[in-house]
Amino acid sequence: MTTIEIDHTSRWFGNVVAVNDVSMTVGPGVTGLLGPNGAGKSTLINMMAGFLAPSTGTVTLDGSPIWRNEAVYRQIGIVPEREGMYDFLTGREFVVANAELQGLGDAEAAAALATVQMEYAQDRKISTYSKGMRQRVKMASALVHDPSVLLLDEPFNGMDPRQRMQLMELLRRMGAEGRTVLFSSHILEEVEQLASHIEVIVAGRHAASGDFRRIRRLMTDRPHRYLVRSSDDRALAAALIADPSTAGIEVDLGENALRIQAVDFARFTTLLPKVARDQGIRLLTVSPSDESLESVFSYLVAA
């Protein structure tokens, strides 16, 4: 049982606050760190990985501080986001070097390469690898000492669907074995498929925490805004406002459209086509106007 504890931790760069008073506990199992790009996920992971000092607060591994403490790397394996990784070595040489730096040898390196199914290409230079292959060799280098904690920064970036599935399967297995696995992502679906526990970071703040159902509900229950154009906007508006799933409708004369605010997402999406059909109104445009990830996240922060 290995736990990373982040306690009232902030980190700023000059005047920019990247992480703002975050507290969380990351325990065994797979945890997803979710947030839009630039939210502070990498900064947070870098503090957990001991590559960055917290400006205030503490980041500890089972009680001992991680910053300036090389001994923690016996327990932590890190898969960094950056690509730089001794491209002039073969995959095998790279993993063997990582094993040696942990005081281990060829046997452990071979086992790690087998775990990520990279034996077939282990004697090729890393510079010839695809993105997914590089990611798997990075993974092998992080697993070589059988760590109890695995930190991965945007591990699925640039992977094709098959590679993504393989890596998810591997991470799931690591989590099931009782390891503490934390990965960051800005894609909700990725996190939802893999993580049993989700931490949401938005604009440096800890916005939400829990299992994916709770987070999903928070995200779908927020008010949704739609822009709708139809053959008879006013008749449609009158029919929709009679239903409790609609909170407000504005007739936008400039756009020649309706701006609708729905409070019950599921109900509204079945209501709209039904009402239109019953009233003999043709729907010309139905487009969500605030579906960007950022707006979803900023709603979460406000909630």
Place this chain on the structure above:
Amino acid sequence: MYDPTVARLTYRALLGRRRAAILFVLPALLIVIAVAVRMFAGADDQVASDVLGGFAIATMVPLIGVIAGTGAIGPEIDDGSIVYLLAKPVKRPRIIFTKLVVAIAVTMVFSAVPTLIAGLILNGNGQQIAVAYTIAALVASIAYSALFLLLGTVSRHAVVLGLVYALVWEALFGSLVPGARTLSVQQWSLALAEKVGGGGAITSDVGLPVATVLLVAVTVVATWYAGQKLRTLKLAGEE
């Protein structure tokens, strides 16, 4: 203190890059000059001393030192691959010490060996000139490696800064401003060469005791400080 894995990675990174071509070009140039001078001017102690002092020690050794010293760590910090060394239960000063050993070895091989060969070609080691300058090159290799390794650890512009030091400070100021010579690795190493070479063919502006103390002090302090900087190296900038 020496880590064979770190050393292996550093050697391969240093000698595998395009930059390494300079490591071969400069010594080759020195040998070509030596051969040409010997053919046209014959064996002359003063000429030999001028070539070795003016090109080998004043230009080639510091340049090789810049390539080897900054190249032993700078590119790894730039492309982020140093993460794989730092995320290990290995003391950071141990990483620096190993990289220093590698940088020194590379600088010595590519500067002291060609200096000796060039000296033998120029005047067959008359007045001990070849050996004297080789010793100067060996000693300077140590101090330059430590200095430029530190530079590579603390600055992203290490190569440029290193070149400015090597060419502007050592070569230009060193010959124009007498005071600057006291703070010059080149002069310190020449103080040693002065003792070895015969007949006053080699001169240094710095006395041997001062030179020795400064050489040791610069090497030790630069290495220690680089180790400290690596302990707090921040890999992540702003997102």
